[in-house]
Amino acid sequence: MKRYSRITGTGSFLPARRLTNADLVAELASQGIETSDEWIVERTGIRARHFAADGVFSSDLGLEAAKRALASAGRSAQDIDLIIVATSTPDMVFPSTACILQNKLGAHGGAAFDVQAVCSGFVYAMTIADAMIQTGAATRALVVGAEIFSRILDFKDRTTCVLFGDGAGAIVMEASDRPGILASDLHADGKYVDILCVPGHVSGGSVLGDPLLKMDGQAVFKLAVGVLESAARATLYKAGKTEADIDWLIPHQANIRIMQSTARRLKLSMDKVIVTVDQHGNTSAASIPLALDSAVRSGQIKEGQTLMLEGVGGGFTWGAVLLIL
Numbered sequence: 112m113k114r115y116s117r118i119t120g121t122g123s124f125l126p127a128r129r130l131t132n133a134d135l136v137a138e139l140a141s142q143g144i145e146t147s148d149e150w151i152v153e154r155t156g157i158r159a160r161h162f163a164a165d166g167v168f169s170s171d172l173g174l175e176a177a178k179r180a181l182a183s184a185g186r187s188a189q190d191i192d193l194i195i196v197a198t199s200t201p202d203m204v205f206p207s208t209a210c211i212l213q214n215k216l217g218a219h220g221g222a223a224f225d226v227q228a229v230c231s232g233f234v235y236a237m238t239i240a241d242a243m244i245q246t247g248a249a250t251r252a253l254v255v256g257a258e259i260f261s262r263i264l265d266f267k268d269r270t271t272c273v274l275f276g277d278g279a280g281a282i283v284m285e286a287s288d289r290p291g292i293l294a295s296d297l298h299a300d301g302k303y304v305d306i307l308c309v310p311g312h313v314s315g316g317s318v319l320g321d322p323l324l325k326m327d328g329q330a331v332f333k334l335a336v337g338v339l340e341s342a343a344r345a346t347l348y349k350a351g352k353t354e355a356d357i358d359w360l361i362p363h364q365a366n367i368r369i370m371q372s373t374a375r376r377l378k379l380s381m382d383k384v385i386v387t388v389d390q391h392g393n394t395s396a397a398s399i400p401l402a403l404d405s406a407v408r409s410g411q412i413k414e415g416q417t418l419m420l421e422g423v424g425g426g427f428t429w430g431a432v433l434l435i436l
């Protein structure tokens with residue numbers, strides 16, 4: 112009998128401090144940076160984001176999301192034999208945030224590692240967990256996206272600092288004889304490293320180079336729309352499905368205009384697209400599991416439905432996962 116992987120639980124967590132556009136605009140104005148709610152809403156669809164308090168790390172956000180995912184799966188941390196954390200804002204240079212999270216969960220001995228694929232991190236991590244479960248290398252996985260992008264934002268750069276937020280989302284994936292994950296499709300093209308990066312590096316006890324996020328927004332926008340369409344089509348093809356089989360599209364929550372263009376290209380109504388970018392901003396690797404969990408908990412997404420998850424981000428990386436919940 113073929114061995115598949117299925118999602119059996121979802122969870123998410125947002126830090127308490129919520130800034131509306133008006134809050135952020137006022138804070139930036141006090142630093143001499145001019146922006147407006149109108150500009151942010153019109154260009155991005157973002158209305159609010161959450162920022163973590165000092166001393167809180169990605170593993171802390173991931174821990175709360177993981178506990179909720181485990182509770183919804185009816186599992187304890189001891190049941191988990193694989194933890195993958197997708198993050199570009201790890202707690203430390205090393206060890207991995209996944210190992211730190213494993214310790215905070217009190218679950219010892221299973222495999223644990225991070226995946227660094229920026230905003231595509233969660234679909235990368237899910238694809239790895241699916242492959243490991245299918246081959247028998249793991250049986251029950253906790254896959255987490257956790258980010259504190261507020262720590263790497265340049266609050267003097269209005270073209271980027273209004274776009275991002277902090278948060279975490281998690282899923283439990285388990286071996287099953289019924290298909291959950293149907294197909295996935297991952298890609299990267301390293302020639303685009305410079306259009307979205309945090310170029311600094313640690314050396315000799317200090318950070319050398321710029322430790323803050325740099326982005327050529329228009330270049331990212333153009334690439335994102337094309338690759339999100341091609342990854343979705345390739346994934347559908349691998350699974351022997353068509354756009355008509357998709358109940359819900361859950362794209363990386365970066366910009367409402369990217370999501371609208373992707374939906375248009377896939378001939379999907381926006382009624383079939385889960386949108387949380389308005390409330391969360393771009394939470395990078397956390398955005399897809401945050402959107403998934405909020406839609407599951409609100410009752411929008413129901414068991415048995417077919418979901419297309421899509422990530423795109425720095426690297427340049429992109430990918431998609433098609434699954435039955």
Ligand code: ACO
Nearest residue numbers: 146147150154229230269270328329331332365366424425
């Ligand atoms: N407030 C007010 N004005 C602003 C702001 C701001 N916050 N930011 C830029 N502007 C101004 C610019 O200075 C420019 O002014 P000018 O015309 O006088 O020169 C004008 O607005 C237009 O700027 P553009 O950069 O052309 O704006 P655009 O419509 O391209 O929107 C944006 C910018 C929102 C960044 C868009 O390009 C975008 O969303 N790109 C994709 C980003 C993305 O999806 N990233 C995902 C990957 S994230 C990851 O992997 C970590």
